[in-house]
Amino acid sequence: MANRRYSIFAVAREALRYHAGWERAWASPAPKKRYDVVVVGAGGHGLATAYYLGKVHGITNVAVIEKGWLGGGNTGRNTTIIRSNYLQDPSAAIYEKARSLYEDLSQDLNYNVMFSPRGLLMLAQSEHEIRGYKRTVYANALQGIETRWITPAEVKDLVPIINIDGPRYPVLGALYQERGGTARHDAVAWGYARACSNMGMDIIQQCEVTGVRTEAGKVVGVETTKGAIDCGKLAIVVAGHSSVLAEMSGFRLPIESMALQAWVSEPIKPTIDVVVMANLVHGYMSQSDKGELVMGGGTDGFNNYTQRGSWHHIEETTRALVETFPIVSRLKMLRQWGGIVDMTGDRSPILSKTPVEGIFVNCGWGTGGFKAIPGSGFAMAELVAKGHSPLAAEFGLHRFREGQFIDESVAAGVAH
């Protein structure tokens, strides 16, 4: 099924015929017997992997299979923050690749993902953070990523509602990335899905993988609730459920699944037009296009697959944000939700071959996967197609055996 192009002419044409001519954005076919590549997980990362497999590498005999509904996991549950101000070179490379792809993703996909490079600040609220973020600014300069250090007065200018001289956590400056921002998270998944469907790929929802079939150490297919599907290569891109799929495939991952929560306030008039992250007090906030203040904090500390987090994190994060933005204390909270994030020890992702030939994993994005979707898909597609990707090279599973960690838990504080 090839969709008609979305354009101003299409809108005008449909306006004249009661919008009766819009088609479904992607097809929902029954699975075929065999695909060259099966991608498990139709979230942002899985769909982006499939998209770049087709677009860059010409592999279109691809199925993306999804247990629930498309974009219903962490893709639909995050706080939509996009930035690339990382400390370590491999992280900076892949996150900046992602951020730069976001810049023209709407044009590329012919789908408005509402990328909004509104600017992003990471507040320094201790002497320690000042030194850390200045170091990141210098590292970013060498990596070719535009960030700069700004003073408390400049912070106040950008964010009038902020309290910069709070008695406990005064704002001492900030790491500022002007081209960081947000995008519409659902649209990213929907846009990739539509583009994949247009290339002839099959997106199969409500289809849970129940087993992985291997022969002589090589993958040959998957068992699903919609029957067996053969495949040449298998890409596991399932975030919080990575360990479950790894168990089916016969290996273990250095991953623990934990709950991370976010919540939004009632909608209010435009109040804050940048993204603010306060890592010392574990909170970050931005305003959605609907007017809600979108807030998030840290993960729970224990293994959890329930997509429900602990209450005390909501209280702790909201308390921190009330101190940073006093007007928040006058708002009602509207909704709260949780997602299951896949945490690695060094807080960096895993894009890797596995002990089973033909199986590739893309996981471990933990609390910060949304921003990486295009870069992650781009690198994963290259890894699956060619067996090697320069962007993914240092994110392999080998780094745990060799001790070559990409230590972003120190570099980024808590919030990704």
Next chain:
Amino acid sequence: MLTLTCPYCGATVEETELAPGGEAHLKRFGPGASDADFESYMFSRKNPKGVHFERWRHAYGCGKWFLAARCTATLEVFGTYPAQTTEPPADLVAKIKEKRPTWEGYE
């Protein structure tokens, strides 16, 4: 909210009084071990969707480490037991098997 009973002081407390410590009963590999054993001891985790044995510390109470059996898919707590053991007590395993007939057991 998650509540656990500390097997040492007997207090049933909620999670803000506790500190999580990850998977229990890890077999330690140190100097002289193979790279693969050391890697799996340091990093690889079962991370099951279901019955999980894990370490907790009664951080804002008696301060002691203890172990708990909990379901990560439902948050049901099966029981807690002292940390001075290399495997879960048999009565707790039997109790879990009764509640989760398809559970393959502790390995």
